[in-house]
Amino acid sequence: MNWLSQNGYWIALALVMLLMMRRGGMGCGMGGGHRAPREDNSHHDSDGAALRDPVSGHPIDRAHALTTVFNGRTYYFESEASRETFNQDPQRFAGSMRSRHHGC
Numbered sequence: 001m002n003w004l005s006q007n008g009y010w011i012a013l014a015l016v017m018l019l020m021m022r023r024g025g026m027g028c029g030m031g032g033g034h035r036a037p038r039e040d041n042s043h044h045d046s047d048g049a050a051l052r053d054p055v056s057g058h059p060i061d062r063a064h065a066l067t068t069v070f071n072g073r074t075y076y077f078e079s080e081a082s083r084e085t086f087n088q089d090p091q092r093f094a095g096s097m098r099s100r101h102h103g104c
Helices: 002-006 008-023 080-088 090-102
Strands: 066-070 073-077
Touching: 002 008, 066 080, 066 090, 073 080, 073 090, 080 090
Parallel strands: none
Antiparallel strands: 066 073
């Protein structure tokens, strides 16, 4: 019993850390919280934010956006320059959309 009272703080801290990791609250790769990938980026983000250009990161209006398709997904752009940059190395920017989505 004496050991438990002396180490209670560390036990509580370990339990809190374990619970946070199970919920995915410790950042990317630390437990659950991963979402299934979307078929395309034509929807608003889950928090209701506007779509973002994968090259510039600026919010875009889907009604006036330029588009391109890569690996079966439609990507939206604010300008022809952004679309051309994307088309030069689409793998680089397609991967960044997932990173931004997860906040890593």
